Amino acid sequence: QQPVQSPQAVILREGEDAVINCSSSKALYSVHWYRQKHGEAPVFLMILLKGGEQKGHDKISASFNEKKQQSSLYLTASQLSYSGTYFCGTEPGNTDKLIFGTGTRLQVFP
Amino acid sequence: DAGVTQSPTHLIKTRGQQVTLRCSPKSGHDTVSWYQQALGQGPQFIFQYYEEEERQRGNFPDRFSGHQFPNYSSELNVNALLLGDSALYLCASSLVGLEQYFGPGTRLTVT
Numbered sequence: 001q002q003p004v005q006s007p008q009a010v011i012l013r014e015g016e017d018a019v020i021n022c023s024s025s026k027a028l029y030s031v032h033w034y035r036q037k038h039g040e041a042p043v044f045l046m047i048l049l050k051g052g053e054q055k056g057h058d059k060i061s062a063s064f065n066e067k068k069q070q071s072s073l074y075l076t077a078s079q080l081s082y083s084g085t086y087f088c089g090t091e092p093g094n095t096d097k098l099i100f101g102t103g104t105r106l107q108v109f110p
Numbered sequence: 111d112a113g114v115t116q117s118p119t120h121l122i123k124t125r126g127q128q129v130t131l132r133c134s135p136k137s138g139h140d141t142v143s144w145y146q147q148a149l150g151q152g153p154q155f156i157f158q159y160y161e162e163e164e165r166q167r168g169n170f171p172d173r174f175s176g177h178q179f180p181n182y183s184s185e186l187n188v189n190a191l192l193l194g195d196s197a198l199y200l201c202a203s204s205l206v207g208l209e210q211y212f213g214p215g216t217r218l219t220v221t
Contacts, residue, residue, distance in 0.1 A: 002152075032209060032210070034212075040214070041200060041212040041213060041214050041215050042153065042200070042212045043212070044209050044210065044211055044212075047208070047209045087152050087153070089153075089210075094207070095166060096141070096143075096158060096165070096166065096204075096206060096207055097143075097155055097158065097166045097168070098143070098153075098155060098210065099155065100145075100152030100153050100154070100155075101152055102152060103150075103151070103152050
């Protein structure tokens, strides 16, 4: 039931792009994306509701394919501050109960 | 505008003891969810409170219980602590159905 994220880890140079994928075996109502730095709480990035919409702010955007039960997070022109572990939180049905993925560790170097 | 706050920051307990963790939601939020995060893992949903009632529950034993007060703050209680209960406990607040904002967490160590 836990969504699977890929890749497990990404290493980037500043300015490079990355894509993180989140795949669920359950029908999803929404997908939430969070970034967590070591020793800190997860920080909310964005929420996508079913309907195939794409969202974004600054250089981070995401898409949600309801039929495939998949979501992707796109990081463009990465910055050092993007380093951390990214989690997708999936909501199966309109339950307001988030099930978090396995996490993707992203490291950005100068 | 204060965000989500949690207390205490760190806690060390002995196996078999009981613990209470506290959470104050972000201003304007009425829903509180609790998560357990083991080292290197994603947060696991424990339960959610709305209008002082437990609205949703994850796969956690009855040793885990909670409460929400009229001011929307919440407590998480864990009885008969086990070594495996050692983790970061996160509280997240929201308006029902919308994005959840996490507090800094309480690091619980059971010895």
